[in-house]
Amino acid sequence: MSRLNLSVSIDSHSGFCFGVVEAIKRAEEFLDNGKQIYCLGQIVHNEEEVKRLESKGMKTITNEEYKKLKDAPVLFRAHGEPPHSYQIAKKNNINLIDASCPIVTKLQFRVRKAYLRGENVYIFGKHHHPEVIGLLGQTDDNAVVFQSLEELNLKQLPATITLFSQTTRNKKEYAKVINFLKSKNIQVKVNHSICGEVANRQPEIEMFCKNHDKILFIAGKKSSNGKVLYGVCKNVNTNAHFITEVKEIDASWFNPNDSVGICGATSTPQWLMQNAKKYLEDL
Numbered sequence: 127m128s129r130l131n132l133s134v135s136i137d138s139h140s141g142f143c144f145g146v147v148e149a150i151k152r153a154e155e156f157l158d159n160g161k162q163i164y165c166l167g168q169i170v171h172n173e174e175e176v177k178r179l180e181s182k183g184m185k186t187i188t189n190e191e192y193k194k195l196k197d198a199p200v201l202f203r204a205h206g207e208p209p210h211s212y213q214i215a216k217k218n219n220i221n222l223i224d225a226s227c228p229i230v231t232k233l234q235f236r237v238r239k240a241y242l243r244g245e246n247v248y249i250f251g252k253h254h255h256p257e258v259i260g261l262l263g264q265t266d267d268n269a270v271v272f273q274s275l276e277e278l279n280l281k282q283l284p285a286t287i288t289l290f291s292q293t294t295r296n297k298k299e300y301a302k303v304i305n306f307l308k309s310k311n312i313q314v315k316v317n318h319s320i321c322g323e324v325a326n327r328q329p330e331i332e333m334f335c336k337n338h339d340k341i342l343f344i345a346g347k348k349s350s351n352g353k354v355l356y357g358v359c360k361n362v363n364t365n366a367h368f369i370t371e372v373k374e375i376d377a378s379w380f381n382p383n384d385s386v387g388i389c390g391a392t393s394t395p396q397w398l399m400q401n402a403k404k405y406l407e408d409l
């Protein structure tokens with residue numbers, strides 16, 4: 127028997143969302159046929175999964191590298207891309223594998239339509255996040271992106287705005303933003319654009335965290351959804367720890383016979399949570 131005798135379970139709702147599953151599937155179809163594929167930006171905000179795919183031959187490239195590439199297969203990840211990236215693909219004869227998540231593509235379309243109608247588009251999202259760059263591109267970079275209400279200068283806000291949210295924002299925070307703006311007599315045309323895959327995970331993960339002594343939350347450092355969900359975990363269970371890889375686990379976090387729950391973001395691979403489970407069970 128192991129020294130700590132931890133009882134460990136993995137949250138059945140954690141792990142890749144369907145947008146990420148599909149993007150990885152598209153990449154692996156190429157890689158398994160022995161072909162090289164380029165991916166514009168990290169395919170998923172999880173360093174461990176990126177390493178796994180890169181070891182199979184995938185090459186992650188920056189925007190600068192992408193601009194110089196010609197006649198090569200390039201995958202657009204689930205976050206989506208701005209129109210400019212498609213123009214480059216056409217110009218440079220890129221074999222485009224477009225794995226933009228259909229939910230993001232639909233949102234881009236809605237943002238574009240609002241912009242073309244001449245509405246004042248505001249996006250509640252993280253600056254420089256790839257999905258937000260894609261959305262901003264639909265407005266020829268004219269939309270206002272804000273991460274928090276403090277960033278908005280209320281005196282300069284137009285009387286009417288059209289509001290969108292990045293798909294991975296926290297639902298309660300978005301509701302706060304909407305209510306605050308309305309309370310300032312701003313006409314807000316609200317678009318409910320938080321992805322159901324993310325929104326539904328918040329109450330589920332809350333319940334999961336309440337039912338365990340300790341929580342191990344696994345996600346990449348760059349994962350927005352990871353930050354949001356970890357915040358939810360920490361709120362209900364102060365004994366929650368954020369790690370990106372198994373070697374960061376510290377045995378001193380646990381007491382003998384603790385029940386430990388492992389959960390993660392929409393970008394956390396299942397195999398990584400399984401490895402952590404095995405590691406904990408051997409402690």
Ligand code: SF4
Pocket residue numbers: 143144145146204205227228229230293294321322323324392
């Ligand atoms: S979180 Fe939702 S919108 Fe984003 S990639 Fe996943 S399924 Fe698509």
